[in-house]
Amino acid sequence: MVHTIKTGMRVTVPLGLKKNYTAIVSELTEKDINNDIQYKEIKNILDTTPIANNTQLRFWQWMAEYYMCSEGEIYRAAIPAGLKPDNKHYGYKPKTEIRIRIAQQYQNEQELQKALNSLKKAPAQQQLLLNIIYLTTQDYKQFDDIKRAELLNARQNSATTLNTLIEKGFIVAFEQQVSRIENNNTKKYDESKENINLSEHQQAAYDTINKLWQTKNVVLLHGVTSSGKTEIYSQIIKDVINSDGQVLFLVPEIALTTQLTERMKKILGENLGIYHSGFSDEERVEVYRKQLSDNPFKVIMGARSAIFLPMTQLKLVIVDEEHESSYKQQNPAPRYHARNAAIMLAQIANAKVLLGSATPAVETYYNATIGKYGLVTLTHRYGDVQMPDIEIIDIKECRRKKMYDGPFMDPLTDKIKHTLNENKQVILFQNRRGLAHYITCEDCAVSPTCPNCEVSLTPHIIRGNKFLSCHYCGYSTGMPDKCPECGSIKLTTTGIGTEKVQQETQKLFNGARVARLDTDTTRRKNAHQHIISDFAQHNNDILIGTQMVSKGLDFNNVALVAVLNADSLLTLPDFRSTERAYQLLEQVSGRAGRRQQQGTVIIQTYNTQHPIMQWVKEHDYLSFYNYTIKERQLLRYPPFVRMYTIVFKHKEKDIALHAAQYAQQILAKYFPQETSNVTEPLVSRIMNIYYQTIVLRIDNKVNIHQTRQIINYAIQQTTAQNMFKTAQFYVEID
Template identity: 40%
Template sequence: MKFADVILPLPLENSYTYRIPEDMEKAVTPGCRVIVHFGKKRYYTAIVMAVHDKEPLSSFETKDIYALLDASPVLRRPQLRFWKWISSYYLCKLGDVYKAALPSGLKLESETSVIYNEDYEADTPLRPNEQSVLDAFGGALKLTVSELEKKTGLRNVVPVVASLMSRGAVEVSEELKRGFVPKTRTFIRLVETFYDEEKLQEVFNELKRAKKQELLLVSFLDLSHTLNPVLRKELSKKELLERSGFTSNVLDGLLKRGVLECYEKEVGRLQISVCRLLPLLPLSAAQEKAYGDIHDVFKTKEVCLLHGVTSSGKTEVYIHLIDEVLKLGRQVLYLLPEIAITTQITERLAKLFGNRLLVYHSKFSDNERVEVWNKLLHGNEPMLVLGVRSSLFLPFKDLGLIIVDEEHENTYKQQDPAPRYHARNAAIVLAGMHGAKTLLGSATPSIDSYFNATTGKYGLVELSTRYGDVLMPEIIPVDIKELKRKKIMKDTLFSPLLVTKINDALAVGEQVILFQNRRGFAPMIECKSCGWVPHCVNCDVSLTYHKIHNRLVCHYCGYAIQLPPACPECKEADLRMMGFGTEKVEEEIATLFPVAKVERLDFDTARTRTAYERIISDFEQGKTQILIGTQMLSKGLDFGNVSVVGILNADSLMNFPDFRAHERAFQLMVQVSGRAGRRDKRGTVILQTSQPEHPIIRMVQHFAYKEMVGLQLSERSMFRYPPYYRLIVLVLRSRNESVLSEMSSMYAGKLRLHLGERVLGPVTPPVTRVQTLHIKKIILKIEIAAAIAPVREILETVYAEMMQYPAFKQLLVHYDVDPA
């Protein structure tokens, strides 16, 4: 008898053992998906980790595998190794990794269906809730629980369904949701009999009276080249009707006569159609040198950091390296921090690599992601995958190179839910498992990566001149504190210098980018009379005003209310806006420059893939003159006609309670500045700040990256921060604030017994409550040379001790390793 250890898509530590039925014994292999029964009435898609004949030592009955989904594995062996490393290093459950790794289309879960009993007659009056559930069926015999909740408006319909079940009014069945559905298209072909010329001629004779059918048949034969075995091609129904100009009624006539026939065929959703591939552009002398230096580094090191200033042409160097690896028959993963950038670079790569390019990110539908997965799993040709952090989990066969572009970006770090992995660090490990090389690229590398490169752990290659020898933009700090004191900037967000520069740019047909790292209209509303500020009911934050919907919104949990016409406390109507976001910038720009076409790029305007693409495409094509945005603008976008960049509030970037605040502020300001003057003209950056003499502002002005790194490293060494120490943050959350306070203090005390002064806290974060849960953090500072395994053992031991206290079970606990 054989057994299988399986992973479930649930936050569970261990694998679970199931019996393999005899008829499946030969077919079940590691990496296959199986349906298993877990809990009372739930079915899940599990991944087989191992097959063995060792019966589990358990008092519980071992269940049988319910069904096998795959004739061959959907995972490769290196993927399971990678999953285990993620789970071990980032201190999370293997089930969490599985849930993050597989596209939803490959995960089937049971969803409870409620079946209406048509023969049911009530012998006693029904309660209003019960009646509304029965009314919701409205002719349908079967609805899922979620559909019933939607139709009735009831928040929890399960007790009502249970009551109706006891009456015999409904029944419940567990049904598996359908996962990936292949996309099919209808094609048309000539019935085989009529390949004979005489028979075909007879058909034409019959069609003399049906002129339209005759002409459509001629069109079909002409477009499909059916009678020529060399040129013959498949023709879809849609293409035939579009190109012939006839209606489907005419086609139906030919189908009824049995001359033509329909057939369904699976077609891909991945549409990268390029007629003719373009040759690679030659590299400049500086790029050629960097390209050669990277090769030299890869002879002795697995990881290389390419430190290239903005607009130095790093992407062109990447393209030549990609081409080289593909020619060797190996795969390449090109990672980007933000979906927004993929839209711009996809076109560029498609023109060079055609259908060898695959794009993978969360704005794609489930079915599209499953197709990418299957293409990599079953295909043998070398492919280039362009994607965001989730692309690391794809079933690569033979990776030769991983490029992590804009490697400094904190969006490479997954925050919630688990696994809270850092894509840059995980990419280096994944590359090592495949015997591949990793290239990290940035104009402002993370201090961690730069430290590793300068201490010899990674190789370092520098590209210090812009492509075409264009000068770095001129950065002009403007003291807004002084301008406000002199009443020059009393009721405006823009300094006179910035307004002049925007006017000058628009007058000569150039474009402008305005950067404000806050969306919405105003971050805070305050009553002038009594000082009332609207707060979120679930989180310890003020609500942001979004003028377009006249709503106050929480950016942590999504809670929203209409803006009250008067203060609910003192009933005065004197509410004032505090601070400003991208919406307010857009409104003022429309007043100052009414003729200019303005667009906004932030989370509110670019929620969908098509919205992203349209905003970026319009700006690229010059349809938009002024683009206002949040940090989405800083992530490697390339616009050739931008001559002015305005950073509207530099102070908000620097004044943040985080040891990386100054590093981040420098990176953001330099990256945004790099959007100016990227072709043949020096750009201008107006940097509005109330602290023009601040060291970080001065460093940004002179692009003094190494000076910034030196200053930050000296501080971090003194206070035991990365890259000298590894941080592990224990995040504890509970609805009960006093229990949280007591348990977190006890937890930190127990950890100190094992780890001593490496333990800090518990500390209260700047936002003390999110989604109704109070938060405390315990911070561990571990020496960088220390192995993670002994630390994990200590954490598991202390956690097990804490679980002995009943009150501790009211807490939610997770680990954040290497927080961004």
């Protein structure tokens, strides 16, 4: 076994009588074993060749250390479940299909004619054999096979007749393994046919990026919405492919980048592989295995989990919309940020990085301004289309003058009607799904809450049926007729969600075709693609959505984008709330007027004097950045400090609280100024588990390894106490 095992191979190790655990070999050593450790024997080596290369193993080790989790947690995230067999499910099952071919002894014209003659008294069998000959043979010299299902669908052939021909030995049925991942992307890549015509501004940006890469490993492409960043990506990707390199192309949510994916397929053909969590496990296994083969995809396009795929010739990492919060993995561990992790992956692989965004993260732009990253700016929209005209509407003033109907102020209503009359399309943005935020009793002020979570239940409606739902655990119950607390029938809704907006839109703009894009309408596989495709083909006039509608969608005919209530973005208790509000408003506004026409964006708000409104109105990223970076420096937030959030959780509130307090006292001895008090998060109970948090803000100059050692020490000391042994914890970085 010692001679056959290699790093990167999977092995099974028995733990207990019936349980096998899969592990991956990270290191081989000939040193004497430590007799104080009880070692387990390896039961089986599952691979003949490694399934992880040295770059991956180094990357995983870095992730475990940086994000303060175990290498086992990294392994669970990185390897598809089908490659992690246990005692119940022993691995991945290949997809197969039944195929049909002429039996070997009949693969010539003379024998086939004899077979046909013998079937004269069975015309159905004779006709089916003729069909098979027609579909699988050319001049009786080359014999092919055909999928059984395809044969039966053709000309309504009978399965019974087919089975009879098999029994008589004229044809053979056999099982063949087929790929799940290549059926829709077999177009050949032809360098000469895929010319990408860059504009003068794009060409200048492309040249500058390549020049900066001579001295910088990471370059930020800061291009306004619709400036043509995709064309620049495509040209650089072609350069890498033509020099036999591989590219990792990260996008925030692959499900919402259907248009970008299709454009890349046309350019890259069979060189492009797609990878994301929406795939079945078998599909993920096949992509993973293809990347280990002698003929891997040259370009992998995927969401954050794609950083774990094996790529032996990685030369470039692109992170599109690098500011997006969906690059951050929340649960379970590893709780990593894919942009930051991808930069380290590129460093290990000696590859270059291109970050792209119209609204870069403050930390990213800061790194560009201090010279850590290169910076390239695209200030012109492709085709010199003008940036959209931004109008700010004062909700307070419109309501005072009774100039509104539901969520629509009269100026917006007039603009929507005008846009529809011009046969143009409208996008309405409301950053809350459901009918309303919650319901409240007018007599006792009680709102129904989730029995499992510390949150109010959200009203919804599906096919006319109203109900209340928890957006954290999924609990749902019928809509009450009266207050569960006092029995009053005076129940009122507070706030408005996308479902209510859809109702009001259909009522106010009678005859308009209305679609909705949010989590509730996209639960079924490929539902998002159908909604986006229908809107792109103008099968709908108005698209209502949550922040999904801001994710890089490109619609030719959208002339108006409206934000129904911008204030909901400004009140989040997070130091990044201003940044995220600006990014979201700017990105949403970028959906308007993306071809030869200037679009219009209307933002409804109670707070017209908020500085964000002016920044968005003037598309002034630099003013936003300068304001925000000064605020961050003054209040000691990233990028000037590293933030560690230590979370303790337990089914008993007191244990979670006291465990966090115990750890806080230890941490405060080492970091008296940098350690916060114990606080409850905004949602302090989820699925009957209580949460308590401690926040550390450590100066960037402090040794990062020393900080982690102290945090680990505090956690170990806490969980060593008998009263806290059942408490669980995790650490969020940055």
